[in-house]
Amino acid sequence: MAQTTPNHTQTVSGWAAHDSSGKITPYTFKRRENGINDVTIDILYCGICHTDLHHVRNDWGITMYPVVPGHEITGLISKVGSNVSKFKIGDRVGVGCLAASCLECEFCKDSQENYCDQIQFTYNGIFWDGSITYGGYSKMLVADQRYVVHVPENLPMDAAAPLLCAGVTVFCPLKDNNMLELDSPPKKLGVIGLGGLGHVAVKFGKAFGHHVTVISTSPSKEDEAKHRLGADDFIVSTDLAQMQAKKRSLDLILDTVAAKHSLGSYLELLKVNGTLVIVGAPDKPIDLPSFPLIFGKRVVKGSMTGSMKETQEMMDVCGKYNIKCDIEKTTPNKINEALDRLSKNDVKYRFVIDIASADKLSNL
Ligand SMILES: [Zn+2]
Ligand SMILES: [Zn+2]
Helix, strand or coil: CCCCCCCCCEEEEEEEECCCCCCEEEEEEEECCCCCCEEEEEEEEEEECHHHHHHHCCCCCCCCCCECCCCCEEEEEEEECCCCCCCCCCCEEEECCEEECCCCCHHHHCCCHHHCCCCEECCCCECCCCCECCCCCECEEEEEHHHCEECCCCCCHHHHHHHHCHHHHHHHHHHHCCCCCCCCCCCEEEEECCCHHHHHHHHHHHHCCCEEEEEECCHHHHHHHHHHCCCCEEEECCCHHHHHHCCCCEEEEEECCCCCCECHHHHCCEEEEEEEEECCCCCCCCECCCHHHHHHCCEEEECCCCCHHHHHHHHHHHHHHCCCCCEEEECHHHHHHHHHHHHCCCCCCEEEEECCHHHHHHCC
16 A cells, blocks of 8 residues: 655655565655655665565565565765754765664663664654655665764775674674673684674674684585684584584674574583574574573573664774675666575675666666
């Protein structure tokens, strides 16, 4: 159903899924006029996140069709509202998962609005004016300035796009565990899954001098993990002898796997008092045996993207250390193919849609 909110008068071209078949087709829709606190962004690139796949196929039963996915957005500011001081026309900016929050609760007031009870997302959310939010698989976005960050000059806009979700999602648990300070003592980090999130986690870990172990079901990823991404160690999780040999060796594990799995054997890899943070989002419950928790006083917790303050901090760190995502660029007419390949984990490591190429293609 098309939006009928009164000030939604700007016509935008985008790409949407219209039902749970998940097929993406061109879709023209309306966005709001640029308000006093808003910026308008001409979108250059948008990453394709696993969450997009779940939404287009309605895996979580919450999709409001038509859905225009995309929350790893980079682009250039083309308009600023009268209250906007942080941005000017032409600025290189990014928008991640968040579109609005209540602004009043303890989390909003403490720059942790990603944990606001009334958080609204960049797509498939309900904005303050009651309209459904549409994401970055589109040529233009109007965003409240509070949910926009600067992209450092030295980062390419295509490889920076996935940092807005994948990057900040792994950045925050590392920060929470004091592993992103210059003088922080080296720790032993484990990363389960070498995909969009995992490969950036390895880069952050190495940039800050930690010992990084990649844990994967695919022995074929060892060479890539060690020699190209710089991981120090690699464990094949299905190899019981390897898992046994590395018991009690890690301080922190980031679990980036989106498929259902059991945590028991991974928890054994943690030292006593170690923490495993779930950042992948399996749609089925995870098996969590109690013995590895009890015998090692271990902690399992979750982490949900990052606040806007943390997102800007992450971007600045990426600029400083030249951390970017490894991407495979695609075009709007190939989104279905990309989603299909993503569902088979057949991408190194993130698809990024070259949104501006749509105009070039249509001119052919
Ligand atoms: Zn995402
Ligand atoms: Zn709030």
